[in-house]
Amino acid sequence: IDRNQLQPWLKYIKLLFTALFKLPYAECHTVWRGIPKDVCEQYREGDEVTWWSITSTTSSFDVLQSPMYLGREKVQTIFAIETKYGKSIREHSHLQNDDEILLSPGINLKVIGSLKHADGIHIIHLRDMNSFSDSLMNVNPPVDEYRNPRLEEIIRSIEERGTLILDPMNLSDQDMEIVAKLGIIEKKCKIISLCNNAIRSVGVTILSQAFGSRTYFSALYLDENRILDAGVQCIATRLPSEELCFRKLYLNSVGMSDVGCEYLAEMLRFNHSTYHLHLSDNDVSDRGLQLLLETTQSYESNIASITLDGNRRVTDVSINAICTAISSSHGFHNLNVRNCSISDAGKEQLKVAAQQGFYFTIGV
Structure with missing residues (x-):
C-alpha cells in the first residue's frame, strides 16, 4: 500500500483505533x-x-x-x-x-x-504470541517476579510424591507458575487438586509445560475452573503416549463442550493410561458422548468409567451408542449420565442393557 494514499484517511483511522483501544x-x-x-x-x-x-x-x-x-x-x-x-x-x-x-x-x-x-x-x-509470551510460559520465573508466600509454604510442607490439595484458595493463572515449579517439578506430587479456583486456560497451559515425560499422576482435579475447551486441549495434547499419564482426570464444571471431547477422544486413542474420566456439569451433547464412547471399544483402551452427570444436552439420541458400548467394550464398566435429558423410557432401556452387560453399572 502506498502510504501517501492513506493521508486523507489518517484522522479516521486514528479515531477508529482510539475507539477500539477504549x-x-x-x-x-x-x-x-x-x-x-x-x-x-x-x-x-x-x-x-x-x-x-x-x-x-x-x-x-x-x-x-x-x-x-x-x-x-x-x-x-x-x-x-x-x-x-x-x-x-x-x-x-x-x-x-x-x-x-x-x-x-x-x-x-x-x-x-x-x-x-x-x-x-x-x-x-x-x-x-503477544498474549502468551515466553516469560509467561516459563515455569521457572525469577523469584522476584511473583510471590505467593502462603502457597509456597503449603507446597513445601508436603512430602515428596505426596498429595497436593489447594482448593479452594482463589488461585490465579500466575499462581500456577508456583504450583508447576514447586508442586510438580520439585515435589513430584502424584495427586494434585486445584478445584474451585480462578484458573483459566492460561494457567492450565503453564501447568502442562511442567508435565515432563515419563511422569505418572494418580489424579488431577480441576473442577470448577473455567478452563474451557482451550484448557482441555492443553491437557490432552500433553498426553500423546503412555509415558505421561493421569489415572483419574477430573474436569467437572470447567465450561467444556463437544470440542473438548474431541481433544480427549484423540488423547485416549493414543494414551491408554487414563482409567477414569469425570466431565459432569459441562456443555457436552450427544455427539461429545458418542466420541468418547467410541474410544472405549478399542481393545487397547483401559478407560473404565466416564461420568457425565448434569450435561443437559445428552438425550435419548445417545441410547443406542451407550448400549453398543455396554455390549462391546471389554474394560469399560461404568457410565454416569444422571441429570441429563434422557427420558424415563430411555433410562429403563439403559438399565436393562447394563444388567445384560458384564459387570456393568450405569447411573441414570
Missing part, C-alpha cells in the same frame, strides 16, 4: 472464528502468521453452527484462538445473543495444532 477486554481467553473455505494447507503446526485486518470473533462455539453466521455459505474451517487481548463489543453489536469480540490488526498468531471434525470441518488452534 473498548473493554473480553473476559474469555478463547475466541472462535469460522470461514467458508478449507485453509489447512496455509496453517501448518508451528507456523506463525499475522492477521492485518480487524477480525470479528465470538466467545461461543455454538454461534458458528447457526445458519445466521455465514448466511448460505457453510463453515469449513474454524479457528480457536487463545488471546487475552480481544475487545468486547457486545454492548454495541446488533447480534444481541452473541458476545462478539474484535481482534486488533497486526495480531501475531502461532499454529498450535489442528484436527478434523467428524462432519469434515477443520479446527485450527492458534495462540496470540
Whole structure:
C-alpha cells in the first residue's frame, strides 16, 4: 500500500483505533472464528502468521453452527484462538445473543495444532504470541517476579510424591507458575487438586509445560475452573503416549463442550493410561458422548468409567451408542449420565442393557 494514499484517511483511522483501544477486554481467553473455505494447507503446526485486518470473533462455539453466521455459505474451517487481548463489543453489536469480540490488526498468531471434525470441518488452534509470551510460559520465573508466600509454604510442607490439595484458595493463572515449579517439578506430587479456583486456560497451559515425560499422576482435579475447551486441549495434547499419564482426570464444571471431547477422544486413542474420566456439569451433547464412547471399544483402551452427570444436552439420541458400548467394550464398566435429558423410557432401556452387560453399572 502506498502510504501517501492513506493521508486523507489518517484522522479516521486514528479515531477508529482510539475507539477500539477504549473498548473493554473480553473476559474469555478463547475466541472462535469460522470461514467458508478449507485453509489447512496455509496453517501448518508451528507456523506463525499475522492477521492485518480487524477480525470479528465470538466467545461461543455454538454461534458458528447457526445458519445466521455465514448466511448460505457453510463453515469449513474454524479457528480457536487463545488471546487475552480481544475487545468486547457486545454492548454495541446488533447480534444481541452473541458476545462478539474484535481482534486488533497486526495480531501475531502461532499454529498450535489442528484436527478434523467428524462432519469434515477443520479446527485450527492458534495462540496470540503477544498474549502468551515466553516469560509467561516459563515455569521457572525469577523469584522476584511473583510471590505467593502462603502457597509456597503449603507446597513445601508436603512430602515428596505426596498429595497436593489447594482448593479452594482463589488461585490465579500466575499462581500456577508456583504450583508447576514447586508442586510438580520439585515435589513430584502424584495427586494434585486445584478445584474451585480462578484458573483459566492460561494457567492450565503453564501447568502442562511442567508435565515432563515419563511422569505418572494418580489424579488431577480441576473442577470448577473455567478452563474451557482451550484448557482441555492443553491437557490432552500433553498426553500423546503412555509415558505421561493421569489415572483419574477430573474436569467437572470447567465450561467444556463437544470440542473438548474431541481433544480427549484423540488423547485416549493414543494414551491408554487414563482409567477414569469425570466431565459432569459441562456443555457436552450427544455427539461429545458418542466420541468418547467410541474410544472405549478399542481393545487397547483401559478407560473404565466416564461420568457425565448434569450435561443437559445428552438425550435419548445417545441410547443406542451407550448400549453398543455396554455390549462391546471389554474394560469399560461404568457410565454416569444422571441429570441429563434422557427420558424415563430411555433410562429403563439403559438399565436393562447394563444388567445384560458384564459387570456393568450405569447411573441414570
